Amino acid sequence: MSAGLPLSDDDLNAYADRQLSPERAAQVEARLAEEPALAARVAAIQRQNATLREAFDPWLAEALPRELIASATARHSARSRARSWPLLAAAASLVVGLAVGWLMRGELLQREGTPVTFPRQAALTHALYAADVNRPVEIWANEEERLVRWLSKRLHFPLHAPNLNSAGFALVGGRLVAGNERPGALFMYENADKQRISLLVRKDAEATRETAFRYAQEDGVGVFYWIDDACGYALSGNLDKTQLLSIARIVYGQLAVAEAAGKP
C-alpha cells in the first residue's frame, strides 16, 4: 500500500520527533521498513535528540537565583519594585497622612486649602498604582461599563472615562481610591511604550472654587489639575509637560461634552 510513497526530509524529521498523526506515522513506518537507509537516518536523528536532551537537561536541575523566583511569584517584577520604592514609601505615608488629615481636616483645610494637596494626592496615587504591573486597577477596561457604573455609584455622581485613543493611550481600567472626605476614582491609561498616565476624579465639599489648568511636579510626576463644577480632576504621569497638557485638554473637552449631554 505504501510502496512508492515518497518520503521527504520533513517526513523523516516529523516522524523522528513524533509529530505526525497516527495515520501518517503508520504510512511512514511502513516505508521505513522497506528502506533501511531512511530508517537509519531516522535512528540517527533520534540518537541526536537523545544526546541533546542529555546535554541540556541537567540545566533544568540547577538551583534558581532568588531574584528570578521572586519575579515569577511577586505581584511586582523586581524591576518595577526597585524603581518605585521611594514613591511607594511616600504613598504609604500618604495613607497615614490622609487618616490624620481626615481627623484634623477642619484645621488643615483652613491652613492649606484643597488645591495644594490635591495634586500631591494625585501624584502619589498615580505612583502607587501605575507601578503595579499586575494590579494597577480593580476593574479592567474590558468591563468599562461596569467600572464606570460602579465608580459613579460609589462617588454619588455620574462619571465618564475619557477616551484617549487619539493621544495613543488606551484605558487600562480603574479603581476606587481614598480621598480627604469622600473616595475618589482613578482611571489608568497606557500607551504602546507601556507608559501609564492616570486621571483622578474627586468631589469634596471644599472643592467649590473653579480653577483653570494648573501644573505641579510632585516627586518627578507631572500633574495637571483643575476644578470644575465642584469636582477636582488631576491628570498625572511621567510625560513632558506639553504632552501631558495636550492630553489634559482632551480630557477636559470630553468631560465638558459629556456633562452637557447629561444635563436635561
Place this chain on the structure above:
Amino acid sequence: MPDALPDPDLVSALPRLRRYARVLTGDFSRADDLVQDTLARAWEKRRLWKAGSDLRAWLFTIMHNLYVNQRSLRRRESAETSLDADHGPAAGWEIPTRATQSDRIELGEVLDQIGRLPGEQREVLLLAAVEELRYGDIAQVQGVPIGTVMSRLNRAREKLRRMNAEPAAAPLKVVK
C-alpha cells in the same frame, strides 16, 4: 468579582525559560537578565495567556520577541563602533563546555557544536528535539511559517551530523 482567569504558573516554567534564554543568548548572565525581562512582560500580558494552552510556547514567544528586539538595538549601537557586524554564528556563544556537569566529554562537545549553529537553527533544534514542542508552536514562537521551521530544523540536524562526521547510514557502534 475577581478575575476568573488563573495566573500562569511562572515558577514551574522557570527552569525551561532559563534554558531557552541560555540557548538564545549564549551567555549565562545575559540569559538571566532576559528571563527577568520575560517574567515582567509575562505578568503585564498575563490576561492574554489562554488558560490550558501550552504555557511554554507562550512564554518562549515573549522571550523570543524580547531577545530579537534587544539584539537589534545592540547591533545598531555596536554598528557605530565596530565593523564586525557580520560575525560568524559562533560569536557571543560563551557557554562553557563543562556546563553539563557531566563526566561525558561528548556532551560538552555537543554544547560547543550547538554554539556553532546560526541562532535560529540552534533555537529550533532546542525547541523541537529537547523541549519537544509542536512544530506549529515553534513557528509561533519564531513568528515564521511552519515550512521555515522545518527547513531550519533539517539544516541544523544536517550540520550537527556533519560536525560529528557521522555517515548517514552508519551502523550502530557497540561501545563497551
